[in-house]
Amino acid sequence: MSRIAIIGGHGKVALHLTSILTGQGHQVSSIFRNPGHSSDVEAAGATPVVADVAKLSVSDMADVFRGHDAVVWSAGSGGSSADATYAVDGAAAIRSMDAASDASVGRYVMVSYLGAGKDHGVPEENSFFPYAEAKAAADEHLRNSKLAWTILG
Numbered sequence: 001m002s003r004i005a006i007i008g009g010h011g012k013v014a015l016h017l018t019s020i021l022t023g024q025g026h027q028v029s030s031i032f033r034n035p036g037h038s039s040d041v042e043a044a045g046a047t048p049v050v051a052d053v054a055k056l057s058v059s060d061m062a063d064v065f066r067g068h069d070a071v072v073w074s075a076g077s078g079g080s081s082a083d084a085t086y087a088v089d090g091a092a093a094i095r096s097m098d099a100a101s102d103a104s105v106g107r108y109v110m111v112s113y114l115g116a117g118k119d120h121g122v123p124e125e126n127s128f129f130p131y132a133e134a135k136a137a138a139d140e141h142l143r144n145s146k147l148a149w150t151i152l153g
Contacts, residue, residue: 001025005068005105007053007096008075009046010037013111017072018044031064032075053092054084061099070107071100073138082130090134094141101147108147112139116153 004021006014009030018028022045030046031053038048049064053075056064065071073093077084093110100108115121115132116139122132142149 001027002069003027003029003067004070004072005029005031005049005065006046006072006074007031008073009041009048010034011074011076014072014074015040015044017074018046022046029064029068053096054087056092056095056099058095058099058102061096062102065096065100065103065105068103068105070109071096071105072109072111074111076131079127079131085130086134088134089131090137093134093138097138097142097145097147101145106148108142108145108149110139110142110149110151112151112153114153116151 004026006018006028008014010032018030021028028046029049030041031049031051033052035050041048051064073096075088077088097108112135116135118136120132120136122129139151
């Protein structure tokens, strides 16, 4: 079976995916920033990796991804602030793609949202705008990468 790294491994989507993947015999590494979530991640069957992707460089992320067959991006700032959204949902996601490529990961899966893209239509004054912009940039970077990719909208 394969080794899969899930970034943002404590969220609902990530924990559900972890249960499915480990149930099929895959090895899952779950990357998240809050060490208090380790027991939930272990209960779902994953190996916890405590790391703040907003602070990791491309080379640090590549070290985490090395040896994995796939990376799944399911992390997000949770709408805490526009700056955090751009840092996590945009810049860190883009660094993770470059890191996956550097680490020779075979597949990258981006959990995005329906309607993501340059023409998302979200007005700038809307609180969802930073997320829409960050996701549009990250999804575009992935589309232009050399990775085998899937974007879930």
